Amino acid sequence: MKTIENKQTSTFRKISAVLLIIAATIFASCEGPMGPPGVPGEDGYNFIGTTFEFTGDFTAANNYQMVFNFLDNGFDPYESDVILAYILWDHDGLDYWRPLPQSEYFDSGAILTYNFDFTGDIDNDRLVDMSVFLGGDVVYSSLPSAYTQAQTFRVVVVPSDFMSMANVDASDLNSILNSSSIQLKSLGTIEPGTVIDTNIEIK
Numbered sequence: 501m502k503t504i505e506n507k508q509t510s511t512f513r514k515i516s517a518v519l520l521i522i523a524a525t526i527f528a529s530c531e532g533p534m535g536p537p538g539v540p541g542e543d544g545y546n547f548i549g550t551t552f553e554f555t556g557d558f559t560a561a562n563n564y565q566m567v568f569n570f571l572d573n574g575f576d577p578y579e580s581d582v583i584l585a586y587i588l589w590d591h592d593g594l595d596y597w598r599p600l601p602q603s604e605y606f607d608s609g610a611i612l613t614y615n616f617d618f619t620g621d622i623d624n625d626r627l628v629d630m631s632v633f634l635g636g637d638v639v640y641s642s643l644p645s646a647y648t649q650a651q652t653f654r655v656v657v658v659p660s661d662f663m664s665m666a667n668v669d670a671s672d673l674n675s676i677l678n679s680s681s682i683q684l685k686s687l688g689t690i691e692p693g694t695v696i697d698t699n700i701e702i703k
Contacts, residue, residue: 547666549658550575551677552687558633558648564640565633568655568690570626575687577627577657585616585632586673588652597654597673603636604647610638612647630655658682 558564570577586597601615613635619628632653634640640648656676663670666681677684 547659547662547682549656549662549682549684550577550687551654551656551684552690553652553654554690555650555652556691558640558651560641563633564648565631566653567629567631569629571628573687573690575657578659579620579622579625579627580660581627581657582660582663583616583618583627583630584656584658584670584673584676585630586654586656587614587632588654599671599673600632600653601635606638611636612638612643614651627657656684 552568554566554568556566558566585600587600587602589596589598589602601613603614604612606612614632615635616630616632618630620626621628632651634648654673656673658676662668662682666679668679668681669675676682
């Protein structure tokens, strides 16, 4: 009985060895030369947005409001798009882009707020215009010129899906501008309009 078991074991080992040699031969015969490299892909982006910048004065003549009319400038954003607005803010001699609304608190207790809004045409699925304006309980006419004159704003208009899908911080302008998920078309620097005259020309 012991001799038969040894013969069976020896036979099994021989069969296993033969099967391993056959398998190795098959895999070796399937391996060919490396194929040519594929066509390199282009650096892609998922979304397209628009950005522009303007500098203007808040005065009694324009009701302390500056307006940008989209369609007059050949720009036709969707009603569902998201508008992000930032003000160039000086702090200790350094410039920062701060998101709107942005408030300044005075020792008197009065508050000045830089804010923005927009007009949407739901029936035609488009945004008509957007404006930046002064708010708060401060008397605007009493404000030093540093708060009302030569105020610079940066506006970014992006698809709503970009804000929900991309890993960006809406409060940080650089997070939007440096995102690899969007290509931003710049309209450059524009001349702000007023509530009455909304025909803003791009410089």
